[in-house]
Amino acid sequence: MSEQTGTGEPVVPPDATGGLDPEALEAVIAAPGARFRHDYLEIRDLRVVFDGFVAVDGVDLTVTQGDLRFLIGPNGAGKTTIVDAITGLAPAAGSVQFGGVELVGKPSHKIVRAGVGRTFQTASVFDELTVLQNLDIAAGAGRGPWTMLRRRHVVPPEVEAALETVGLTQVRDLPAGVLAHGQKQWLEIGMLLVQDARLLLLDEPVAGMSQAEREETGLLLQRIGEQRTVVVVEHDMEFLRAFASSVTVLHQGRVLSEGTVAQVQADPRVVEVYLGSGAHGRGRGMAASAAEPAASTEVE
Amino acid sequence: MSAATGTATTPWWQRSTVRVAGGVAVAAVVLFGIAPAVLSDFRLNLLAKFLCLAMVAVGIGLAWGRGGMLVLGQGVFFGIGGYLMAMHMKLADAGPGGVPDFLRLYGDGVVPGWWEPLRSPVVTVLAILVLPAGIAALLGLAVFRRRVRGAYFAILSQALAAAFAILLVGQQKVTGGTNGLNGFRSFFGYDLADPINKRMLYFIAAGVLIAMVVVVRLLMNSRYGELLVAVRDQENRVRFLGYDPANVKVVAYAIAACFAGIGGALFAPVVGIISPADVGVIPSIGFLVGVAIGGRATLLGPVLGAVAVSWAETGLSEQFPSFWTYFQGALFILVVAFLPQGFASLGTLWRRRRGTPADAPDDPPTTHPSAPGSSPDADDDAQHAADSARTAGRHA
Numbered sequence: 207m208s209e210q211t212g213t214g215e216p217v218v219p220p221d222a223t224g225g226l227d228p229e230a231l232e233a234v235i236a237a238p239g240a241r242f243r244h245d246y247l248e249i250r251d252l253r254v255v256f257d258g259f260v261a262v263d264g265v266d267l268t269v270t271q272g273d274l275r276f277l278i279g280p281n282g283a284g285k286t287t288i289v290d291a292i293t294g295l296a297p298a299a300g301s302v303q304f305g306g307v308e309l310v311g312k313p314s315h316k317i318v319r320a321g322v323g324r325t326f327q328t329a330s331v332f333d334e335l336t337v338l339q340n341l342d343i344a345a346g347a348g349r350g351p352w353t354m355l356r357r358r359h360v361v362p363p364e365v366e367a368a369l370e371t372v373g374l375t376q377v378r379d380l381p382a383g384v385l386a387h388g389q390k391q392w393l394e395i396g397m398l399l400v401q402d403a404r405l406l407l408l409d410e411p412v413a414g415m416s417q418a419e420r421e422e423t424g425l426l427l428q429r430i431g432e433q434r435t436v437v438v439v440e441h442d443m444e445f446l447r448a449f450a451s452s453v454t455v456l457h458q459g460r461v462l463s464e465g466t467v468a469q470v471q472a473d474p475r476v477v478e479v480y481l482g483s484g485a486h487g488r489g490r491g492m493a494a495s496a497a498e499p500a501a502s503t504e505v506e
Numbered sequence: 507m508s509a510a511t512g513t514a515t516t517p518w519w520q521r522s523t524v525r526v527a528g529g530v531a532v533a534a535v536v537l538f539g540i541a542p543a544v545l546s547d548f549r550l551n552l553l554a555k556f557l558c559l560a561m562v563a564v565g566i567g568l569a570w571g572r573g574g575m576l577v578l579g580q581g582v583f584f585g586i587g588g589y590l591m592a593m594h595m596k597l598a599d600a601g602p603g604g605v606p607d608f609l610r611l612y613g614d615g616v617v618p619g620w621w622e623p624l625r626s627p628v629v630t631v632l633a634i635l636v637l638p639a640g641i642a643a644l645l646g647l648a649v650f651r652r653r654v655r656g657a658y659f660a661i662l663s664q665a666l667a668a669a670f671a672i673l674l675v676g677q678q679k680v681t682g683g684t685n686g687l688n689g690f691r692s693f694f695g696y697d698l699a700d701p702i703n704k705r706m707l708y709f710i711a712a713g714v715l716i717a718m719v720v721v722v723r724l725l726m727n728s729r730y731g732e733l734l735v736a737v738r739d740q741e742n743r744v745r746f747l748g749y750d751p752a753n754v755k756v757v758a759y760a761i762a763a764c765f766a767g768i769g770g771a772l773f774a775p776v777v778g779i780i781s782p783a784d785v786g787v788i789p790s791i792g793f794l795v796g797v798a799i800g801g802r803a804t805l806l807g808p809v810l811g812a813v814a815v816s817w818a819e820t821g822l823s824e825q826f827p828s829f830w831t832y833f834q835g836a837l838f839i840l841v842v843a844f845l846p847q848g849f850a851s852l853g854t855l856w857r858r859r860r861g862t863p864a865d866a867p868d869d870p871p872t873t874h875p876s877a878p879g880s881s882p883d884a885d886d887d888a889q890h891a892a893d894s895a896r897t898a899g900r901h902a
Contacts, residue, residue, distance in 0.1 A: 293746060318748035330743045332736045339732045346729060347748030354730040357522070401747055 226392065226422040230370030231399075231429055245305045245321070245404050245435050246270040247292075252300040254284070254291050254459075261287045261296070263459035269452075271404075274431035276446050277439045279456035280479060285439045286327065288456075289407045293317055293324050304405050304435075319347060323403025327410050329390035333383030337374050337393060340382050341365045344397035364400050371426070372396040388415040395426070405435045412445055424449035455479070526723060530716060537712040547701050554708035554776045556816040557715045561769030562793045563800070563812035564718045565762030570794070571802030572726060573758040574738030576656070579663030580766045580793050582670045583638035585785030587767030589674075590637065592687035592774040593621055594630040599691045608687065613679035621680070627694055638767030639760040646759040650752035655741070664787055671786030686781025693775045704776075711772050715809070718765055723805055725761070734758055766793075795834060799841045801850025811848060 247269040254262040262284040269275045277285045290296035292304075294314035302309040307320045331340050342358055345365050361369075369375045372392040377385065382393060391411055398406050411427070412420045420442070428449055430436055440446055446453065446467065453470045455463040463473040470476055518524060537557075542550060562580050569575045596606035597617070602625075605617055623629045645666075649659060674681045681687075696703040725731050737744050737751045744751050774780040783789070793812070800811020815834070823830045845851055 295742075313750070314745045315748050315750045318746055324746055326743075330740055332739055332743070334735060334739060335732055339736075342729065343733055343736055343744070344747050346733075349729070354733070355725070355728050357727050358729055397747070 225373045225419075226426050227370045227373055228426060228429060230367055231426060242271045242404055242434055244271075247405055247435055247437070248301075248303045249288075249292070250301040250303075252288065252291060252298060252302060254287050254296050254298055256296075261459055262291060262298075264300075265456070265459070265461055267454060267461065269435055269437055271435050272432055273435065274428055274449060274451045275437045276450040276453045277437060277456060278441070278443075278446065278453060279462070282458070283456035284459040285456055286409055287459075289324060289409055289437070289439060292407060293322060315347075318401070318403075321402070321404035322407065323398040323401050323405070324407040325391070325394040325398065325409055325411060327413070329387065329394055331382040331385075331390050331393050331397075334381055336379050337382050337385070338365065338369070338378040340393060341368055341396055341400050345400035347401065362400075364402075368396040368400045371399065388419045391415065392423070395423070399430075403434070405437070406430065407437050407439075409439045410441065411438060412440070412442060420445055421448075522727065526720060529723075530720060533716050533719070537716070538709065541712075542705065542708070547704065550708050551704055551776060552820060553813075554704075554711045555773065556813045557708075557711040558769045558773040558776060559793065559796070559816055560809045560812040561711075561715055561718055561772070562766040563797045563808035564715070564722055565765035566793055566797045567802055567804070567808030568722050568725065568734075569758045569762035570797065571804070571808070572731065572734050572738065573755055574655075575755060575759060576660040576794075577663055577759070577762060578660045578794065579665070579667035579670075579790050580762065581667040581785040581787070581790035582663075583642060583763040583766035584770035584773070584789070584793075585670060585674070585780070585782075586638045586641070586770065587634050588770030588774045588780035588784065589681070589687065590624065590630055590634050590767075591771035592690065592780045594624045594627065595690040595693060595775065596687055597621070597625045598627075598695075607689070608682045608685075609680070612683065618680050634767055634771045635764065639764035642763030643756055643760040646756035647752060650755045650759075653752075664790065667785065667790040668787050671782040674782040674785070682781075684782060686779055686784070687774070688779035688781070690775060690778060698775060698778070707772070707776050711776065714768060714772065718768075719805065719809060721761075726805065730754075730757070795838050797848075799837060799848055801848030803847065804850040807848050807850035 247267070249265060249267040252262055252265045252267075253260070265284070265288060267288070277288065279285055287296055291298035292302050292309060294309070294312060294317045298310050300310065304320060304322060309317050309320065309322065312320070332343070335343070338361065342362065342365055345362055345368075346354070369378055372395055374385075374389060374393060374396065377389075382390065385393065391414070395408070395411065398408075408427070412423050415423060424445060427436060427438065428451075431451065438450075450467050452465065453463075453467055454461060455470055455473075455476050457479045462479060463470050463476050465473075519528075541553060545553060562584055566577055566580060569577045593606075596608070597604070600606045605615055609615060609617060624633070649662065654662065674686075675684050677683070690698055692698055693703065693707065696706070698704065725734075733744070733749065733754055737749075737754045741751045744754070770780065770785075773784070792815075796812030796815040797808040798811070799815060800809070801807025815837075819830050819834065822833055841848060
């Protein structure tokens, strides 16, 4: 631990920041919806192999603009690996297209420039830089050398709006390292907004958040999802039931089931995967609540 | 407090331009006023030498402290700059069309074609400015694109320094070999035996060093400087924001190489000799020691550390010949063990101890010491320094 973080168990109580501001979001996503109309994620026969271990085995997945898609599945199902493959972090074979652009084979930073943004399971913001600097860097991938070599004289409007959206205006000059866990997650979402990602891939965005924070985050994601393409990897079944517009269940690197929350919960294969084959005979009545106990065991 | 929050909240003495101007003024008074007044010509020339070494340190502070690249081979760029300048002086001393003495002594008495352009002072100065930076840029692109970093990068850069020194020794016919190049009589037409001209060299070195520190100060505060810290701490995350970290690192590496080259180019006339012993592995590590002791992530730590260590080296070697190496080693170990961020972090430690109950958690955001958008004065720098302990472990 550095001396900084020695004093730095969250000095900002989570409630000091006033929470998310959905109205400010409207300013961030004010861009005409037409821009996003032809955006969709199309994955065909995606395979990821690590040293002979097949982590993702022929996955097909289509997510359209305006969808809030959840990826779920037991540990090792390949959820995060798919996100890694889309963003160039894992070696992928097959085809991943977004907005008509083939992403497989591109280096990560070019994939990002094609409009793809992601977050990580463990919030990875720049701890030493301020909240404002974090957002400013996220907004700046397209800046020319001259802008880069000078100071930031004014806060870009999109950064200002994102600060308000994720409720961090009050703490914008604090190092991101002292933020509470949930605030870091929000900062990550803010960074996705200012980088103007059209496809947002979120890896467990509400892990460690309080119930109220989850609620706010879910509503925020729903609003973003109306306009852009959003894929969420999540374990929290309650969160999923409340906010998912569609769900893809993965198991051992393959797509097991896909559909609305109700459809997926009614799928006997899903029940089987989550409860083991013994549950099969017990019928569909179990399905609605089936996923939950199993899911909670895998959040370790 | 940052310019972004509006100058209304910033007292005038804390404004960035005011602070820079103030710092430059203080440095100018010390280097241009006090030092020449109190030091003998001999000591002043020594100080000039230390300032040349400090130029390398400024670059290392940027590349290592801010960019996380453990540059263990800056001797290469220092050497390129030094040899370019030395060769120009040798050619100038030999007169138009003349052949420098060492070429007649070791070689076949002909100036090789690739030395010829250095007869021109303009070409020489341009080469000193461009060549080390250009080589570093090419090398950096090749290395950083392949994601070589941390210890691997350090070993690679050190191997480069070793190879460079061996090459110089091996090519005695055209480089002077182990003896290096020495016995310069003039510097761009000015007689080096004249104390006035020696003094002038000192002033040039002082001016160049101040300019370099200002450049680094501006870079540290720029958006690029923020991005560089981001790359140092979380290279992968930066990639997922749409930047290629290799390009970000290359810029800092090339600037560090350029500064090292300029330092070498001034070192040659100031000291009167440049030889493989000034550019190999040991001097390359020596550059780093001063930076580490002073505080690598700070603005002034590298400069003060480099000058202080060199000064101590000279002083102690005069008192106890052959003891310096042990002392340097001990100092290095002590600093790394107890003050991993160098002496610059003492200020923060002291401030923290004194003010812990009062100002640690409840600082309003606008006056928090590490709002680096604004003014990386001692506070800010030390803050960064303190924070990068963890990072240092990762990179070292």
